Amino acid sequence: MADLQAVSDDDFQAEVAEAPLPVLIDFWAPWCGPCRAIGPMVEELAGEYDGRLKVVKMNVDDNPKTPAQFGVRGIPNLLILKSGQVKEQIIGAVPKSQLVKAIDKVV
Numbered sequence: 726m727a728d729l730q731a732v733s734d735d736d737f738q739a740e741v742a743e744a745p746l747p748v749l750i751d752f753w754a755p756w757c758g759p760c761r762a763i764g765p766m767v768e769e770l771a772g773e774y775d776g777r778l779k780v781v782k783m784n785v786d787d788n789p790k791t792p793a794q795f796g797v798r799g800i801p802n803l804l805i806l807k808s809g810q811v812k813e814q815i816i817g818a819v820p821k822s823q824l825v826k827a828i829d830k831v832v
């Protein structure tokens with residue numbers, strides 16, 4: 726399992742909005758139990774979709790601007806963006822099958 730790239734408010738535009746691949750962004754915080762629970766699954770998906778999907782994480786405590794821009798009110802909150810547009814949103818700790826279904830709609 727590879728460590729996922731962390732993105733910030735500052736590099737969000739370049740790393741996510743302008744990415745050539747669809748991007749799964751995991752909005753999380755270190756104190757969030759459900760976020761830590763799905764973390765390994767998100768890393769696993771990054772490996773399974775390597776070359777077809779970019780997977781990144783954003784700490785909402787350190788980067789308040791981007792989550793606010795997307796209306797993120799609760800975490801974990803996963804967005805799948807394609808060409809900078811939100812295509813899917815998954816809120817909460819969900820089964821892997823639900824994440825796979827959302828990803829497969831976009832990639």
